[in-house]
Amino acid sequence: MRQINRIVILLALLLMGEYAVAQPPARKKEQKSNKANTAVTYEVPLSERAKSQYPTTTTPEEVVWKRDIYRVLDLQKEKNASLYYPEQPIGESVNLFTFLFRHLIAGSINAYEYNLDGYENFTPENVANVRELLENYEIVHEFKGADSTIVVNPADVPSNIVLSYYIKESYYYDQRRADFQQRVTAICPVMHSSGEYGNEVTKKPMFWLKYDEIAPLLTQQTIMSSSYNNVSTMTFDDYFTKHCYDGEIYKTVNMRNLAIAQYCKDSTAVKKEQEKIEKQLTDVRKGIWEQAKVAADTVAVANDSVKVVKEDNKKEEKKSARAARKKEQKVSKKKSSGSSSKSKGGTISVRRQRR
Numbered sequence: 633m634r635q636i637n638r639i640v641i642l643l644a645l646l647l648m649g650e651y652a653v654a655q656p657p658a659r660k661k662e663q664k665s666n667k668a669n670t671a672v673t674y675e676v677p678l679s680e681r682a683k684s685q686y687p688t689t690t691t692p693e694e695v696v697w698k699r700d701i702y703r704v705l706d707l708q709k710e711k712n713a714s715l716y717y718p719e720q721p722i723g724e725s726v727n728l729f730t731f732l733f734r735h736l737i738a739g740s741i742n743a744y745e746y747n748l749d750g751y752e753n754f755t756p757e758n759v760a761n762v763r764e765l766l767e768n769y770e771i772v773h774e775f776k777g778a779d780s781t782i783v784v785n786p787a788d789v790p791s792n793i794v795l796s797y798y799i800k801e802s803y804y805y806d807q808r809r810a811d812f813q814q815r816v817t818a819i820c821p822v823m824h825s826s827g828e829y830g831n832e833v834t835k836k837p838m839f840w841l842k843y844d845e846i847a848p849l850l851t852q853q854t855i856m857s858s859s860y861n862n863v864s865t866m867t868f869d870d871y872f873t874k875h876c877y878d879g880e881i882y883k884t885v886n887m888r889n890l891a892i893a894q895y896c897k898d899s900t901a902v903k904k905e906q907e908k909i910e911k912q913l914t915d916v917r918k919g920i921w922e923q924a925k926v927a928a929d930t931v932a933v934a935n936d937s938v939k940v941v942k943e944d945n946k947k948e949e950k951k952s953a954r955a956a957r958k959k960e961q962k963v964s965k966k967k968s969s970g971s972s973s974k975s976k977g978g979t980i981s982v983r984r985q986r987r
Contacts, residue, residue: 699884701802702801703880703881704882706879707797728797729790729794733789735846741841752818754818765839766784798819798822812920820837850867855871
């Protein structure tokens, strides 16, 4: 019996050894096939502690009013220059594109394909392949090491020709907090290239970035916020959350899926449409505040009325209580006087006569 058990154990060990030897080549072959047919995706390597230190504010799913706006930020405008300076890194100071590009190459953030309709699609299927991005935009790069790490020389980072950004904003009324909110939800860097004679500029949107994914990183980089006071700084996240930028509306989410320039006949009409949309946003915000103020005033008046009624009721209660006490006192006095007179009238005195 022992010999049979030994034979069984030996056979099992031989089979396991054969499987271990045969498996690695098969796995390597399968991995090569997968790499050839699928794009490489990158996950954001943020720890739970890092996430807890930066609680992102997401747009509530259920709101009574919401409108999504797309703006273009021209980096040649003074208010947007903080995103472009410095054109090339100076020590630890880098502009927004260099900062994002470094994290993209390192695999710290995901980039999402820019689709022809211009809308962002933040699904795993739409994650961009970094190597393809580098090739499509002709960014010089090389691969080093056994794992073919992507390396881009700082001088080859095209931060000097990323001269604008597309951003998506979400305006909504949060009824839970009774507050009107405005927040950036997506960012897209745009490369500018000139023609042969420099008179035509071609804009190439590169990729979309989901703001909630990059926000924890944006809090780690400070930028100069003033040309007048060079020690005045803020983080990239502060810049976007405080709406320090200046951008023109080029599109809104609409049922026809048209940009403003597509349904306006000329630049004058485009300008009027942009002003109309800005006014609509202002009117909604103002209207909400006015309604909130009226509601607050109404509640205050109602509370004052309730307070007056309660005070009047208290006065009436006190008055009734005093009247009741007076009545009780009168009744008790009558009872006491009646009992004393009765006792006086019923008293019999007996005098003993002397004999």
